[in-house]
Amino acid sequence: MNAYDSAIRELRDRKRSDGLEEYLAGHIISLAKQGERDPARLRSGALRALDSSMSADIAEREQHPTDAGYLRRVFASARQSASSIEKSVALVGESQALLERIERQLDRQAFVFRH
Numbered sequence: 001m002n003a004y005d006s007a008i009r010e011l012r013d014r015k016r017s018d019g020l021e022e023y024l025a026g027h028i029i030s031l032a033k034q035g036e037r038d039p040a041r042l043r044s045g046a047l048r049a050l051d052s053s054m055s056a057d058i059a060e061r062e063q064h065p066t067d068a069g070y071l072r073r074v075f076a077s078a079r080q081s082a083s084s085i086e087k088s089v090a091l092v093g094e095s096q097a098l099l100e101r102i103e104r105q106l107d108r109q110a111f112v113f114r115h
Helices: 003-013 021-033 039-063 067-114
Strands: none
Touching: 003 021, 003 039, 021 039
């Protein structure tokens, strides 16, 4: 089996052969033009280039999200902010109740101290 067929088989095993045959062929030819003749190295070099290219594409998409992706992040952030606000409001309520109890105790102590 030659390097190209082996690389295509590897892609199909990974369930990623969707139109990438031409890309692999181009890399195998490029590596061969550089002097590489070993089929295993041609295959692995082409697959590495493909993996690297796909990783770069994914990173690019994450830096520039689609409108739907952007909106999902905005809504998730809004839900998180709403949750934080609710917790803060609850803490303020608890603090107010504590201050009221302290004021009542101080008032009682002041009353007792005056009488």
